[in-house]
Amino acid sequence: MQKRMLGKSGLEVSALGYGCMGLDFAYAHKLSQQEGVTLIRQAVERGVSFFDTAEVYGPFTNEEMVGEALRPVRDQVVIATKFGFNIVDGKQAGLDSRPEHIKAVADASLKRLGIEQIDLFYQHRVDPNVPIEDVAGAVKELIAAGKVKHFGLSEPGAQTVRRAHAVQPVAALQNEYSLWTRGVETNGILQVCEELGIGLVPYSPLGKGFLTGAMGKDTKLGEGDFRSILPRFTPEAMAKNQALIDLLKRIAAEKQATPAQIALAWLLAQKPWIVPIPGTTKLQRLEENLGAVDVALTDADLAQIQSAAAAIYIEGERYPEQLLKTTGL
Numbered sequence: 001m002q003k004r005m006l007g008k009s010g011l012e013v014s015a016l017g018y019g020c021m022g023l024d025f026a027y028a029h030k031l032s033q034q035e036g037v038t039l040i041r042q043a044v045e046r047g048v049s050f051f052d053t054a055e056v057y058g059p060f061t062n063e064e065m066v067g068e069a070l071r072p073v074r075d076q077v078v079i080a081t082k083f084g085f086n087i088v089d090g091k092q093a094g095l096d097s098r099p100e101h102i103k104a105v106a107d108a109s110l111k112r113l114g115i116e117q118i119d120l121f122y123q124h125r126v127d128p129n130v131p132i133e134d135v136a137g138a139v140k141e142l143i144a145a146g147k148v149k150h151f152g153l154s155e156p157g158a159q160t161v162r163r164a165h166a167v168q169p170v171a172a173l174q175n176e177y178s179l180w181t182r183g184v185e186t187n188g189i190l191q192v193c194e195e196l197g198i199g200l201v202p203y204s205p206l207g208k209g210f211l212t213g214a215m216g217k218d219t220k221l222g223e224g225d226f227r228s229i230l231p232r233f234t235p236e237a238m239a240k241n242q243a244l245i246d247l248l249k250r251i252a253a254e255k256q257a258t259p260a261q262i263a264l265a266w267l268l269a270q271k272p273w274i275v276p277i278p279g280t281t282k283l284q285r286l287e288e289n290l291g292a293v294d295v296a297l298t299d300a301d302l303a304q305i306q307s308a309a310a311a312i313y314i315e316g317e318r319y320p321e322q323l324l325k326t327t328g329l
Contacts, residue, residue, distance in 0.1 A: 001047025002293050006199025007273050009171035011120065011150055013078050015268060015293050017050030018043050018286075019203055019279035020066050025057040028222025031281050033065050040069035042283055044077065046290055052174075052201070052277045054082035054124055055109055056092055067113035074115060080174075080201075081109050082154060084124035095326070097127035099138035106142050122152035122174055126329035132160050136167035143168070152201075155327040158188030161198070170198050177202035177274075178211060179263055179305075180232075180244055180314050187328060193273065205267050205276035206260055210238070212285075213245050213259035231316035240315040247308045257295050260285075262305075264292035269302055 002015040023036040031039065040051065053066045063081060070077050083105040086096035109118060121142065123135055142148040150171035153164060164170055173193060177184050177200065184190050184200070193200050206212055208227055217239035227233040232241065248259035255262065260278075267276045278289045297305075317324060 001049070001290070003049075004199075004275050005273065006150075006172045006201070006275060007193065008197030009150055009169070009199060011078065011171050011199070013050035013275055014048050015275060016048065016264065016290060017052055017080075017201065017275055017277035018048050019277035020051055020053045020062055021057045022279040023065060023281060024061055026226045027281075028225040029281055033061070033068070035281075036065040037069040039281065039283060039286065040066065041073075043286055044070070044073050046287065048290070049076060050078045050080070050275060050277070052080045052203075053113075054122075055105055055112075056082070056085045056087060056124065059087050059090055059092070060112060063109055063112040067115065071114055078119040079113060079115065080120035080122060080152065080172075081113065081118055082122040082124040083109075084122075084127060095125055095127040095129070097123055097130045097135050099130075099134055099141075102135065102138040103142065106147050110147060117146060118148045120150045120152050120172060121148045122154045122172075123156075124154050125326045126153070126156050126160055128329055132156075132164045133167050136164040136170075140168040154203075155329075157328045158192045160329060161189075161192050161196070165196050165198070170196070172199040172201050174201040174203055174277075176204050176318060177267065177276075178205045178207050179248070179266060179309055180207050180211065180241065181318050183328075190271070194271070199273045199275060200271065202267055202274060202276045206263055206278050206289075208233075210241065211245070211248060211259060211263040213249060216242065229320055230318065231320065232314070232318060234316065237316035240313075243312045244309065244314070247305070247312065251301065251305060255295055255297075255301075257291070258288055260288055261292040261295050262297075264289060265295035265297050266302070266305055268292065269297050 024030045139151040152172040154174040217235040221228045
């Protein structure tokens with residue numbers, strides 16, 4: 001597996017990471033803890049060294065799964081987790097990035113993961129009620145205490161990144177980025193990463209499954225699948241957005257690859273400090289995703305994709321309005 005450096009942080013990880021959220025959270029199909037542990041270990045065996053979780057996934061069970069899976073190889077892997085939600089009676093109840101809460105979450109996450117230091121600690125969503133300087137200051141204190149190694153932010157606005165970075169250097173941003181979600185190209189996020197030496201960790205790099213080519217207007221989402229509330233996953237939107245899948249399939253046929261591999265290879269080709277974290281519950285899909293690292297897209301290929309994608313209108317917002325309001329702050 002190829003390695004990449006997340007910006008200038010000194011944090012080296014596999015070129016593709018593993019987003020663990022979907023193993024037991026947010027989708028209809030959930031793995032048992034033992035099934036999840038097995039799949040995470042299979043990822044390690046195939047060269048993946050970067051694993052992403054969060055306290056809110058479950059809540060709590062995802063961190064426990066990741067911790068159990070990676071305990072035997074702790075010194076070989078990078079573990080990222082997140083703080084920033086208020087969790088009441090096992091349910092997400094708004095945001096909470098007060099410094100005292102951040103520190104309590106860090107201690108609880110360390111215990112669940114069974115580790116002594118969190119490699120990368122992200123603020124999951126910007127809390128408008130807490131100055132980002134206070135958030136960065138709290139993580140700075142956790143780093144000084146040896147409980148955290150690196151600081152990250154998820155879905156911030158560019159100015160928030162600058163303010164946070166001035167207090168405690170930001171190692172990585174985790175924002176949604178894929179061929180059908182390209183806001184980071186125009187909202188200043190790519191620019192601020194380049195300028196400040198920050199890595200970018202795209203989540204949902206396969207469009208929450210859509211860019212694999214395995215979904216369409218007749219796809220029925222199971223009970224409890226959070227995609228059922230997303231505007232892009234209505235049958236009408238999926239039908240209209242098939243044009244993007246047709247493009248991926250065309251390029252994939254030329255490259256003897258799959259649509260998912262082309263979508264991931266395209267992301268990897270954008271910047272050397274971009275590390276996507278696709279998730280899956282299937283070993284076959286894991287191996288397919290990892291194969292993207294070996295798909296070489298030429299400048300001509302990238303220009304062709306850029307031109308064709310620019311002509312495709314993406315139907316539907318990525319989130320409903322209330323969730324969109326929590327991003328880009």
